[in-house]
Amino acid sequence: MQYAILSFFRNLETPLVNTLANTLSMLGEEGVMIFIMLIVYYVWDKRAGFCVLSSLIGAQVMTNTIKAIVRFPRPFTLHPDLLADRVETATGYSFPSGHTTGAAAFYPALARESGRRWAIVVAIVLSILIGLSRNMLRVHWPLDVIVGLFIGLVFSLALSRIVDRVYEDRDRRIAFSRLVAAGATAVALVLAVLLSLDTADRTAFSDLMKVLSLAGGAYAGCLLDIRHISFKVQRQPLKAMACIAIGMAGTLAIMAAKAIIPEPAYFIGAFVRYLLIGIWATGLLPLLATRIRLMETDSSGT
Numbered sequence: 001m002q003y004a005i006l007s008f009f010r011n012l013e014t015p016l017v018n019t020l021a022n023t024l025s026m027l028g029e030e031g032v033m034i035f036i037m038l039i040v041y042y043v044w045d046k047r048a049g050f051c052v053l054s055s056l057i058g059a060q061v062m063t064n065t066i067k068a069i070v071r072f073p074r075p076f077t078l079h080p081d082l083l084a085d086r087v088e089t090a091t092g093y094s095f096p097s098g099h100t101t102g103a104a105a106f107y108p109a110l111a112r113e114s115g116r117r118w119a120i121v122v123a124i125v126l127s128i129l130i131g132l133s134r135n136m137l138r139v140h141w142p143l144d145v146i147v148g149l150f151i152g153l154v155f156s157l158a159l160s161r162i163v164d165r166v167y168e169d170r171d172r173r174i175a176f177s178r179l180v181a182a183g184a185t186a187v188a189l190v191l192a193v194l195l196s197l198d199t200a201d202r203t204a205f206s207d208l209m210k211v212l213s214l215a216g217g218a219y220a221g222c223l224l225d226i227r228h229i230s231f232k233v234q235r236q237p238l239k240a241m242a243c244i245a246i247g248m249a250g251t252l253a254i255m256a257a258k259a260i261i262p263e264p265a266y267f268i269g270a271f272v273r274y275l276l277i278g279i280w281a282t283g284l285l286p287l288l289a290t291r292i293r294l295m296e297t298d299s300s301g302t
Contacts, residue, residue, distance in 0.1 A: 002141045006075055006082055009136045017136065018085060024133035025086055027126070028099035033106055038247040038281060040110065042295075043233055043240045047167050048113035050222065052106060053282075054163040057215045059105035059155040060098065061184075063148060064208035067093045071204055075138050084138040092207045097140045097148035100131035104152020109160050120157075127152065170226065177223040185216030185275065192271035196264070209267065210274045217278025224283035230298040231286040239294050246294075247285045251277055 026032060033056065041049030072095040076084035084090070092098065104127040111119035131145035140148075166172045191209035194200035225231060234240045254276050261269035289295040 002143060003079060005142050006135060006138050010082060010138060021133040021136040022086055024130050025099060025137060028103040028130040029089065034251055035248060038244050042243045043235060046233060050167050051113060051160050051163045052109045053218060055105045055109040055155045055160040056102060058159065059101050059152050060211045063096050063098055063101040063151055064211055066096055068204040068208055070095050075141055082138040086137045086139060090139040092203055094140055095144045096151060097131060097134050097144040099134050100145045100148030101152045103127040103130040104149045105155045108153060109156035112157060174223065174226055177219040181216050181219035181223060184212040188212035188216055188271055192267045195267040210270055213271045213274035214278045217275040218282050221279040221281065221283025225286055229286050229290060231290055231295045232298045234295050243289050243294050247281060250280050250285060254280065
């Protein structure tokens with residue numbers, strides 16, 4: 001039945017449909033979400049940024065853990081006649097869909113932080129469309145999308161409420177950030193070493209290692225901010241745009257460092273790169289911005 005559904009989508013393909021599917025799929029990818037997160041965290045609301053980040057990372061860790069356990073093949077590997085598109089984004093196993101999980105954990109959580117019910121509805125619809133785009137591109141089975149959507153929505157609409165309460169208590173926020181930063185970094189480092197030694201399935205554990213590395217860096221950056229910076233969001237347009245531009249430039253520079261990492265050190269390099277992206281976005285950029293007067297510090301320490 002799942003094959004029949006994907007065959008149906010293949011028969012619907014036109015240049016317009018393919019462009020739409022690719023565009024929707026891009027909205028579920030890390031580059032777009034990082035850009036939006038920078039806007040939220042630097043300009044709109046730090047609490048919202050912290051909670052949305054937690055929803056996204058938590059859901060992605062769960063999904064990539066399931067991928068590593070189940071290890072179900074992609075549709076195009078079992079059925080080459082399906083002629084998948086955007087296969088460069090299909091880096092791990094198929095079940096569940098990481099793009100769908102990420103979209104459902106990110107956009108509805110962001111909408112929930114806005115406090116507008118219509119925004120939550122729109123975000124859920126967008127998440128469904130992003131999931132369907134992965135079916136239309138034939139890089140995921142329909143069941144992958146359904147389960148990914150469920151996992152993402154659980155984190156964005158239910159479990160993120162717990163993080164909301166954690167954020168309100170500074171001591172609990174410190175403890176939470178310290179625990180996640182240390183735990184995620186340690187597990188990611190172990191996976192990076194095992195992957196480098198070729199003793200772990202690279203398809204199964206590569207993406208999980210990257211997500212955990214990003215989590216370790218991001219929460220280390222949050223801890224740095226809580227303890228030593230306490231920046232205030234910047235709402236002056238020019239300074240806000242400068243913060244976002246510097247944040248993205250630094251992120252892209254770290255991503256681009258992949259090109260200079262020798263193949264034998266690829267996984268250790270990936271561990272370091274994603275760790276740096278996380279700590280840069282949540283801690284080092286705010287530290288730099290407060291030093292050059294693009295941001296102000298909050299004397300209350302909250």
